[in-house]
Amino acid sequence: MSAIPIIDIPFDKRHTCWFCGEPCNQHFEYHSQTHTPHPSLAVPACSECAKLAKQHPLTSIWDCRIAVKDALMRIYAKHLAIGINWTEAELAESEFSCNVFEGFKKSAWMMYQIARDRINAPGWPLRLEEIEIDDQGYSAGFEFDGVTYTSVHAAIHYYSTQFTLDPTFFADLVRLVGRARFNYALRLARIHIASAKEMKRQVLTDLEAELI
Structure with a gap:
């Protein structure tokens, strides 16, 4: 069985998860079906996104990516809620006194930013051997x-x-x-x-x- 080709990776995206933008050192292999609008391919993925992608292959790598984003939103709902309920300034000025809440005050905004940036990470256009793969409206x-x-x-x-x-x-x-x-x-x-x-x-x- 031939190896699944890895998509072209921009120089500044080396070791970056295509799904969420986090550092990564592995790949997720997408095996195409007869109806899939692209060939089988592998994309860089962090361990969490690779696990989620395996659970939601769906009909294309783009559908798979959206499902991974949806799953990340559910997993990190509490982290994302920090940005809904607070601003960075409000957290800094909050009067948390005990050690538990003081720790939350110091780390909460960073937790929110990491979750937000993973959800918003745009990835990059898919290319195999410098040929761009048209999403054919699958992202729409x-x-x-x-x-x-x-x-x-x-x-x-x-x-x-x-x-x-x-x-x-x-x-x-x-x-x-x-x-x-x-x-x-x-x-x-x-x-x-x-x-x-x-x-x-x-x-x-x-x-x-x-x-x-």
Whole structure:
């Protein structure tokens, strides 16, 4: 099996996570499906983002990236809330006296800034051997049934909540069949809403075999 090519990395982005901008020393390999609008590729990733990306491959590296950002927002919600509830000046002028709160006062704004910057990190355009990969609108949201969602991940979350679906199974179905067949993936997810894990794994295996 041939090695997954690593995207071109700008000189000033060496050892930088493509997802969140933090220092990193590993890569996340994205294995493309027949419908994926780009070839298989590897991007630099910190250990946390690589773990999250493996959980949310979805239909493209761009959808995967949005899902990673959403996950980071959930994980660091309390850190991000610091910037909502305080300003840097208010924290500096606050009258925290005990050791616990004094420690919070010293570190809180930095915690907020790190979380904020990871969420806002723009990454860089994807290139393989100096050829830019067009995102083909995958970064512009996802439309289904007359509604535009911020991402295919957001649509999966919405329908999983509405119909009490298994979100992981649903996401795996969408990953295999692609955005264009989202409705088909939704039907399968609803048909197997009460199926055991073994049955769901078999459905995914059979579906993957059909698509080869």
